Amino acid sequence: MSSGTLKIEWAGQYMPVLAAIRKQFVKERPFEGMTIGMALHVEAKTANLVSTLAAGGAEVHITGCNPLSTQDDVAEALGKVKNVNCYAKRSCTVDEYYAAINDVLDAKPVITIDDGMDLIHYIHTKRRDLLKKVIGGCEETTTGIHRLKAMAAEGKLEFPVVAVNDTPMKHFFDNVHGTGESVLSSIMITTNTLIAGKYFVVAGYGYCGRGLARKAHGLGAKVIVTEIDPRRALEAHMDGFMVMTMEDAAVIGDIFVTTTGNCAVIAKKHFAKLKDGAILANAGHFNVEIDLEYLHKNAAKIIRRDGIETFVLGKKSVHVLAEGRLVNLATPKGMGHPIEVMDLSFALQALCTLHIAKNGKKMKGGVYDVPNEIDEQVANLKLASLGLSIDSLSKEQKKYSCSWDIGT
Structure with a gap:
């Protein structure tokens, strides 16, 4: 077989x-x-x-x-x-x-x-x-x-x-638990680095971003969320995560994961501020969230390992996983959700x-x-x-839930 x-x-x-x-x-x-x-x-x-x-x-x-x-x-x-x-x-x-x-x-x-x-x-x-x-x-x-x-x-x-x-x-399970677990497992198996204690930056707090932030926090990471939507940013804050702009996060972040579906989420103005050894990954569908074109044009040297491209920018290195593509599937050992x-x-x-x-x-x-x-x-x-069972509404409950004339 x-x-x-x-x-x-x-x-x-x-x-x-x-x-x-x-x-x-x-x-x-x-x-x-x-x-x-x-x-x-x-x-x-x-x-x-x-x-x-x-x-x-x-x-x-x-x-x-x-x-x-x-x-x-x-x-x-x-x-x-x-x-x-x-x-x-x-x-x-x-x-x-x-x-x-x-x-x-x-x-x-x-x-x-x-x-x-x-x-x-x-x-x-x-x-x-x-x-x-x-x-x-x-x-x-x-x-x-x-x-x-x-x-x-x-x-x-x-x-x-x-x-x-x-x-x-789809939202509650695939996006939250599927993305959260599979992205982290791919990052860990590709880099063999520790999540606990790291500043872990999640770009976007939709369902995928929420799941990833929660799972990273569960592994001991100090989670930072970046957002463009004020309501989602406030939700992330009240869920216990740090909220800031990507420019501010770039200075302190150790691991970055984009989950926005948009382009240039991590771009030229951010690369200059990244720590030496920062790890960048993307969990969105297309490889546009990290400005790879800039990195390829401006890196003094590019070192390729299995699932990792290291871009040497001046005196520091920036590591991009899976060529900026879906990190949970595109790394050599990525298994997806x-x-x-x-x-x-x-x-x-x-x-x-x-x-x-x-x-x-x-x-x-x-x-x-x-x-x-x-x-x-x-x-x-x-x-x-x-093997799980749940309750169902009785006739009385169905009538009550659909009525408007039953008062206090």
Whole structure:
């Protein structure tokens, strides 16, 4: 048995929610005759989502959504699954990356599943011949949804897309616990440095930033949060973290992680103030949050180790992890989010794909929330897998909660 197959099987045993959905799909075959195009991080958890969709009757064509996040042995094993075609490979060039995107689109998918919106962007700009065929899509990550909403606001999104990221089951678990744990584990295994006692700077206090700040604090770090939103900054302050500008944080920070989804979060004006030996990492989807262009142009010397680029600027060194890409997946030993977290996220993806398959033709172009019943279904399946029970409202309580005329 190949190493990729072993990885896929290992992940599968910790994904009971997706397993329950797979049983439903095997029975109902809801994707019979449909082609699904995917651009996701190709690793073991993703492979279980792909095989679940294929078990439901789909022909799946998949590539990566990041040049450094594919696990080649998993991609090879996935390509041997019935009705699955995999084009992803690790460390591909930009040209190879988009050639693989085109390979997926050459299959003429009727449903797209994206992590970062590259398939949808390509269809709308380079492959408009496919627009009449696509009935809808799903988007996995915050950055992709930001781009999709901008597209929709300009009236340029021509088919419906479910914002899988923007739902409680994704925010509370994938963003908070998944990002928090996986980013820290990748930093520690790549650098072998201590977190405890360090000044740990988190750029952005959204769900990902909150989770990362809490986990770093739990390991003994002195956490600093930088923000542009006054409400989130105040929330971080009241959660017990130091709040300051990036310019001020640059002077004292030991480890920096960006979680904003925006560009130039750590840039020229910050590099001059960094300590010798500062470690920089990015947890956003694209490698634009750290100004790598400036570093490459101005470094006197660049030293490359596994997963680490050291830029020598004058008399000090600045260490950038994973080429500024998603640190939890793009480092040599990065494994991405914990399996149990992705079980929930990929269960959402599977059910949202089913929702698009059933309803996409009736929906106008735009960004749609995950239906509440899907979010609750995933939560209930997870509770059942854990053997946990919760209360339900009585008739009296339902009436009371919906009434307006019952006073004190």
